[in-house]
Amino acid sequence: MASNSLKRDLLTILNSNQIRTGEIDRRLYSYDSSFLATRNSFIPDAVVFPHATHEVAAILKYASAQSIPVVPRGAGTGETGGCLACRGGIVLDLSPWNNVDEVDTSNMQAFVRPGVVHARFNRQLSDHGLFFPPDPGSSQMCTLGGMIANNSSGLRAVKYGTTENYVLGLRIVLASGEVITTGGVNSRAIKNVSGLNLTKLFVGSEGTLGVITRARLRLWPKPAAKGLVMATFRRLEDAPPVVQEVYRAGIMPSGVEILDGTAIRAVNMYRPETALPEVEAILLFEVDGSPPAVEWEGHQISNVAVKAGGKAEWSTDPQRMADLWRGRSLVAAAAARIRPDGTRIFAGEDISIPLDKVAQALREVHRLSAHYGITVVSFGHIGDGNIHTAPVIDIDSPEEVERADALVDAIHRLAIELNGSTTGEHGVGLVRSGYAAIEHGAALQAMQKIKHALDPQNIMNPGKIWP
Amino acid sequence: MASNSLKRDLLTILNSNQIRTGEIDRRLYSYDSSFLATRNSFIPDAVVFPHATHEVAAILKYASAQSIPVVPRGAGTGETGGCLACRGGIVLDLSPWNNVDEVDTSNMQAFVRPGVVHARFNRQLSDHGLFFPPDPGSSQMCTLGGMIANNSSGLRAVKYGTTENYVLGLRIVLASGEVITTGGVNSRAIKNVSGLNLTKLFVGSEGTLGVITRARLRLWPKPAAKGLVMATFRRLEDAPPVVQEVYRAGIMPSGVEILDGTAIRAVNMYRPETALPEVEAILLFEVDGSPPAVEWEGHQISNVAVKAGGKAEWSTDPQRMADLWRGRSLVAAAAARIRPDGTRIFAGEDISIPLDKVAQALREVHRLSAHYGITVVSFGHIGDGNIHTAPVIDIDSPEEVERADALVDAIHRLAIELNGSTTGEHGVGLVRSGYAAIEHGAALQAMQKIKHALDPQNIMNPGKIWP
Numbered sequence: 065m066a067s068n069s070l071k072r073d074l075l076t077i078l079n080s081n082q083i084r085t086g087e088i089d090r091r092l093y094s095y096d097s098s099f100l101a102t103r104n105s106f107i108p109d110a111v112v113f114p115h116a117t118h119e120v121a122a123i124l125k126y127a128s129a130q131s132i133p134v135v136p137r138g139a140g141t142g143e144t145g146g147c148l149a150c151r152g153g154i155v156l157d158l159s160p161w162n163n164v165d166e167v168d169t170s171n172m173q174a175f176v177r178p179g180v181v182h183a184r185f186n187r188q189l190s191d192h193g194l195f196f197p198p199d200p201g202s203s204q205m206c207t208l209g210g211m212i213a214n215n216s217s218g219l220r221a222v223k224y225g226t227t228e229n230y231v232l233g234l235r236i237v238l239a240s241g242e243v244i245t246t247g248g249v250n251s252r253a254i255k256n257v258s259g260l261n262l263t264k265l266f267v268g269s270e271g272t273l274g275v276i277t278r279a280r281l282r283l284w285p286k287p288a289a290k291g292l293v294m295a296t297f298r299r300l301e302d303a304p305p306v307v308q309e310v311y312r313a314g315i316m317p318s319g320v321e322i323l324d325g326t327a328i329r330a331v332n333m334y335r336p337e338t339a340l341p342e343v344e345a346i347l348l349f350e351v352d353g354s355p356p357a358v359e360w361e362g363h364q365i366s367n368v369a370v371k372a373g374g375k376a377e378w379s380t381d382p383q384r385m386a387d388l389w390r391g392r393s394l395v396a397a398a399a400a401r402i403r404p405d406g407t408r409i410f411a412g413e414d415i416s417i418p419l420d421k422v423a424q425a426l427r428e429v430h431r432l433s434a435h436y437g438i439t440v441v442s443f444g445h446i447g448d449g450n451i452h453t454a455p456v457i458d459i460d461s462p463e464e465v466e467r468a469d470a471l472v473d474a475i476h477r478l479a480i481e482l483n484g485s486t487t488g489e490h491g492v493g494l495v496r497s498g499y500a501a502i503e504h505g506a507a508l509q510a511m512q513k514i515k516h517a518l519d520p521q522n523i524m525n526p527g528k529i530w531p
Numbered sequence: 532m533a534s535n536s537l538k539r540d541l542l543t544i545l546n547s548n549q550i551r552t553g554e555i556d557r558r559l560y561s562y563d564s565s566f567l568a569t570r571n572s573f574i575p576d577a578v579v580f581p582h583a584t585h586e587v588a589a590i591l592k593y594a595s596a597q598s599i600p601v602v603p604r605g606a607g608t609g610e611t612g613g614c615l616a617c618r619g620g621i622v623l624d625l626s627p628w629n630n631v632d633e634v635d636t637s638n639m640q641a642f643v644r645p646g647v648v649h650a651r652f653n654r655q656l657s658d659h660g661l662f663f664p665p666d667p668g669s670s671q672m673c674t675l676g677g678m679i680a681n682n683s684s685g686l687r688a689v690k691y692g693t694t695e696n697y698v699l700g701l702r703i704v705l706a707s708g709e710v711i712t713t714g715g716v717n718s719r720a721i722k723n724v725s726g727l728n729l730t731k732l733f734v735g736s737e738g739t740l741g742v743i744t745r746a747r748l749r750l751w752p753k754p755a756a757k758g759l760v761m762a763t764f765r766r767l768e769d770a771p772p773v774v775q776e777v778y779r780a781g782i783m784p785s786g787v788e789i790l791d792g793t794a795i796r797a798v799n800m801y802r803p804e805t806a807l808p809e810v811e812a813i814l815l816f817e818v819d820g821s822p823p824a825v826e827w828e829g830h831q832i833s834n835v836a837v838k839a840g841g842k843a844e845w846s847t848d849p850q851r852m853a854d855l856w857r858g859r860s861l862v863a864a865a866a867a868r869i870r871p872d873g874t875r876i877f878a879g880e881d882i883s884i885p886l887d888k889v890a891q892a893l894r895e896v897h898r899l900s901a902h903y904g905i906t907v908v909s910f911g912h913i914g915d916g917n918i919h920t921a922p923v924i925d926i927d928s929p930e931e932v933e934r935a936d937a938l939v940d941a942i943h944r945l946a947i948e949l950n951g952s953t954t955g956e957h958g959v960g961l962v963r964s965g966y967a968a969i970e971h972g973a974a975l976q977a978m979q980k981i982k983h984a985l986d987p988q989n990i991m992n993p994g995k996i997w998p
Contacts, residue, residue: 170775170887171916193779215724226722228731229696244974248952251970252885254915255693255955257682257735258963258970259996260978264695264731268724288781308637312660314755314821354781354831357824364821418719420637448721449638485715488722496725503718503725507711510985511727517984518977529726 070110070132074154077122084111093155096140096147099409099468100495102459108135108149115161117235117243117277124275124523125241127154133526134239136271138178138210141202143410144493146214146270150527156275158209164188165278171252172283173232178209178276194283197224200489201396209276214491215268219319219350222447224284226489228267232256235278236266239519247280254282265514270491271525273518287352290318291362292385293378295347295369300324301423302372303345307446308419309368310349315361319350320447321392324426326433327399327443331391334398340391341375347446348392355380392443399441399454406439406456411495412472415479416488417449428478429453436471438464450488477502497531537577537599541621544589551578560622563609566876566935567962569926575602575616582628584702584710584744591742591990592708594621600993601706603738605645605677608669610877611960613681613737617994623742625676631655632745638719639750640699645676645743661750664691667956668863676743681958682735686786686817689914691751693956695734699723702745703733706986714747721749732981737958738992740985754819757785758829759852760845762814762836767791768890769839770812774913775886776835777816782828786817787914788859791893793900794866794910798858801865807858814841814913815859822847859910866908866921873906873923878962879939882946883955884916895945896920903938905931917955944969964998 071085084090093111095101109132114120127134133153140147149155162179169192176185182196183203189195199218200206206216212234217226232254233247246262266273297303307320323331323346331338340346347369351361358380366376379385400408417425426442433440444452453475457468476486476499486492486499500508512530515522538552551557560578562568576599581587594601600620607614616622629646636659643652649663650670656662666685667673673683679701684693699721700714713729733740764770774787790798790813798805807813814836818828825847833843846852867875884892893909900907911919920942924935943953943966953959953966967975979997982989 168885171885172778193781215728217722221722225692225696226724228728229692238977242973242976244977245972246974248970249972249974250947250950251952252950253883253952253955254886255684255688255883255912255917256952257693257956257958258952258954259959259967259975260740260981261682261695261731261735262974262977262981264728264734265981267731268728273727285778285781285783311639311752314660314752316752353820354824354827356827357821360821360823416720416722418635418638419721445722450722480717483717483719485718485720485723485725487725488720489724491724492726500726503715505712505716506709507713507716507729508726509709510705510711510729513984514727514729514732514981517980 073126074110074112077126078112078114078119082113093137094148096142096145097410098143098145098495099411100145101148106148106150108155109152111155111157113157113160117237120156120237120275120277121241121243123154124237124239127523128239128241128521131521131523134523135525136213136275138207139205141206142210142214142491142493143413144491144495146491146493146528148494150494159207167192168252169194173252174281174283176208176279176281178207180208182206182208182211189283190286193286195286196230196281197284198227198230208279212267212276212279213269213271217489219321219445222320222445223316223318228264230282231263231267231279232282233280234263234266234276236274236276238274239521239524270493270528272515272529273524289355289358289380290350290352291358291378291380292388293349293362293365293376294388295374295376296341296343297345297374298343300344300426302374303347304419304422304446306347306369306372306374309372310365313364313368315364317349317447318352321348322346322443322446323391323395324442326441327395330398330402330441331394334401335394338390338394346391348388395441395443399456402439402441402456405458407459408454408456409459409468411455411468412475413452413454414487414490415451415453415475415484417451417479417482417484419449421482422446422449422451425451425478425482429475432471432474436467438468438471449484492529494528497529500529500531540593541577541579544593545579545581545586549580560604563607563612563614564877565610565612565962566878567612568615573615573617575622576619578622578624580624580627584704587623587704587742587744588708588710590621590623591704591706594990595706595708595988598988599990601990602992603680603742605674606672608673609677609681609958609960610880611958611962613958613960613995615961617961626674634659635719636661640719641748641750643675643746643748645674647675649673649675649678656750657753660753662753663697663748664751665694665697675746679734679743679746680736680738684956686788686912689787689912690783690785695731697749698730698734698746699749700747701730701733701743703741703743705741706988706991737960737995739982739996740991756822756825756847757817757819758825758845758847759855760816760829760832760843761855762841762843763808763810764812764841765810767811767893769841770814771886771889771913773814773836773839773841776839777832780831780835782831784816784914785819786815788815789813789910789913790858790862791909793908794862797865797869797908798861801868802861805857805861813858815855862908862910866923869906869908869923872925874926875921875923876926876935878922878935879942880919880921881954881957882918882920882942882951884918884946884949884951886916888949889913889916889918892918892945892949896942899938899941903934905935905938916951959996961995964996967996967998
């Protein structure tokens with residue numbers, strides 16, 4: 065649409081410093097962290113910076129009347145194109161709206177605005193002996209609004225669950241501009257089974273149902289102690305049964321991570337001094353809780369690993385734990401450097417696999433990697449089967465990009481075939497909408513009915529989730 | 532509708548032994564555990580016993596075509612009239628459909644049919660070292676289908692969360708007769724953020740959106756040890772800060788229960804040999820985990836309680852723990868016997884209050900109890916603020932019933948006023964739909980839009996949730 069008339073209309077709602085329509089400004093909002101964004105340019109017609117619910121409401125009411133797409137955006141750290149204006153329209157940059165309105169320590173909850181950065185939030189909570197358990201890798205940048213919209217998680221999800229477990233209520237502007245509060249208008253209750261669970265419906269809805277302008281989050285007491293076990297296995301197939309055996313011992317670690325052979329090689333190439341053992345699998349078990357619990361669980365896990373033929377070391381010393389974590393911490397950066405002309409692309413990178421098929425999935429990914437001649441570095445949250453399979457390619461080679469596309473498609477289909485999902489925590493956005501029909505079958509139409517009921521003109525983040 | 536033609540139609544779908552239309556048979560389905568059900572008779576036109584998804588689908592397709600209400604029912608242990616055919620129609624008794632199709636121990640999940648009884652399920656899981664954490668008081672009778680439909684919980688919710696945290700996917704028959712599978716058609720993944728979260732929308736929807744015919748549930752490793760702290764406080768107001776202080780110590784007990792003075796007196800009258808101290812509050816902290824964790828946490832909690840002026844005893848001995856639990860175990864039965872002509876009614880019995888207002892709420896309930904001249908026995912899950920305030924009345928006195936109605940209304944309004952909810956775990960059903968508008972405001976219309984999108988003729992459990 066004509067940028068000038070849009071700007072004029074928006075000026076009736078917002079101040080001029082809350083609106084950007086210049087080309088360079090708009091181009092800055094044409095990408096996120098997805099591989100897709102490096103190959104396409106989705107330039108919005110306008111970018112606005114609302115910082116009140118009534119402003120968002122006025123924008124949505126206007127956009128509904130004019131059938132203009134509206135795309136909510138946090139820090140742009142997403143890997144699916146979820147915050148891109150693939151059909152033009154207005155991007156709502158919610159990242160500057162970053163107040164923590166209140167930390168209610170008595171009731172272990174907080175009221176936050178969408179732009180609060182995850183790591184900053186947890187630093188603030190730390191002073192109160194509390195924490196917000198979901199822990200995405202992009203913690204230093206990503207916003208709580210984005211985490212809620214994507215139902216983000218990270219390595220602690222195995223014990224603590226995903227973002228949805230910690231959202232007690234949301235203030236939401238619907239497509240019509242109407243404002244609702246889910247979880248009870250003035251509620252500070254932890255438990256509430258009154259009415260349909262709109263809160264959890266909106267968590268993970270990727271901005272397709274409305275705009276989150278405030279969230280009531282449940283907090284958790286910070287555990288008194290942590291420990292870390294590193295266990296190495298010559299054969300990949302020996303690792304998953306050890307995870308299962310740890311669970312059978314009644315232990316639920318706060319993180320269970322894997323580096324497979326590809327990830328180990330990547331880290332050793334990137335930082336030779338790390339000197340990870342050249343095995344097929346390294347498992348890292350983080351345990352948390354009271355000091356004696358951590359002690360007991362660390363020993364038990366080490367014993368289980370050794371009994372299964374692995375080697376294990378464990379520690380509660382912060383320095384040594386940081387050393388043992390190093391491989392895992394470096395792997396994302398290391399993957400990008402595995403070849404001089406290589407770039408780690410965010411595509412096919414987030415499969416979720418039942419635990420008893422993780423080894424098979426990783427073997428298959430190795431086979432696909434060889435077949436397509438593209439390195440894939442695999443690591444991630446084996447505890448709940450959510451593996452990051454990161455292709456590394458020369459993005460300037462169209463031929464290689466084409467092969468990568470085929471590889472990514474094969475990885476996604478493999479995940480579904482192994483009773484898994486194409487996405488454990490990163491979301492669908494633009495890049496995985498083609499698999500929604502296979503994953504969900506007839507349920508996809510039920511989702512569409514709900515979408516249509518709440519956003520009949522399809523202005524909220526159109527083109528995402530559904531093909 | 533004419534019973535004969537309904538029966539004839541149903542016989543085209545089901546065998547005759549799956550259909551009941553006789554008056555006595557239908558009367559058996561005219562009540563649940565709610566007080567409401569003792570004063571009204573909601574007799575369905577037919578009761579059917581489907582035991583296949585395609586049978587449920589055929590019934591719903593027929594009911595949609597004829598605009599006949601359909602009411603799913605489990606064990607009938609609900610306390611809200613949620614499973615009653617308040618507008619006639621067909622009751623689906625799903626309780627005989629009680630197969631555990633599979634326990635997938637490798638992936639810590641189970642596939643169950645709606646009629647599986649909770650306690651039986653956990654006994655079966657115990658052999659695998661696993662458990663299903665939600666733990667309603669009606670465990671010996673209630674069905675998993677009913678628990679999912681109501682998002683049930685119980686005393687362990689404080690640590691483990693409610694039923695919704697353990698539902699990975701559902702097979703659902705929609706009002707149209709269409710069958711969908713949420714959480715991924717063939718998925719056994721633990722983490723999955725693909726698409727709208729229909730699973731969690733259906734959990735707690737009280738049968739208003741469709742019929743659950745199969746559920747994929749997440750299981751948890753059984754903790755190796757348990758311990759119990761009993762702490763007594765002369766002043767009610769001293770109890771909630773102790774709960775907060777325990778959380779601040781980084782401890783999340785698996786249960787935090789309270790008996791207030793009314794509950795203590797009820798238990799001592801009912802079983803004098805229990806000899807509970809006549810104080811204003813007794814707290815019970817259950818902790819679970821590894822043996823040393825339980826040991827450490829039990830000591831810490833005792834110390835916190837004593838420092839706050841309470842008396843504390845704690846144990847890991849099963850016999851002594853059973854003794855300490857006795858008061859809590861007996862309180863539901865004891866409440867009914869607090870006066871010879873008394874009946875504990877299930878009305879106004881499930882408020883959820885922010886922890887920092889629980890003492891105030893209980894004082895207010897005492898005041899209301901005195902004002903209306905009706906005994907209220909109060910106890911429950913103080914850890915998450917979910918208190919059971921149980922009125923005890925002579926149900927044969929119309930005058931007393933009238934006062935009870937006024938008291939129950941006042942308790943519900945009090946809960947909302949104190950930033951709580953009218954229901955923490957029992958649900959809305961028929962009995963609390965009048966408060967939905969106050970609790971949810973404009974969000975209620977959004978819920979209605981979703982309901983209408985999935986059930987345009989309002990055949991699924993009509994008259995529930997919405998006023």
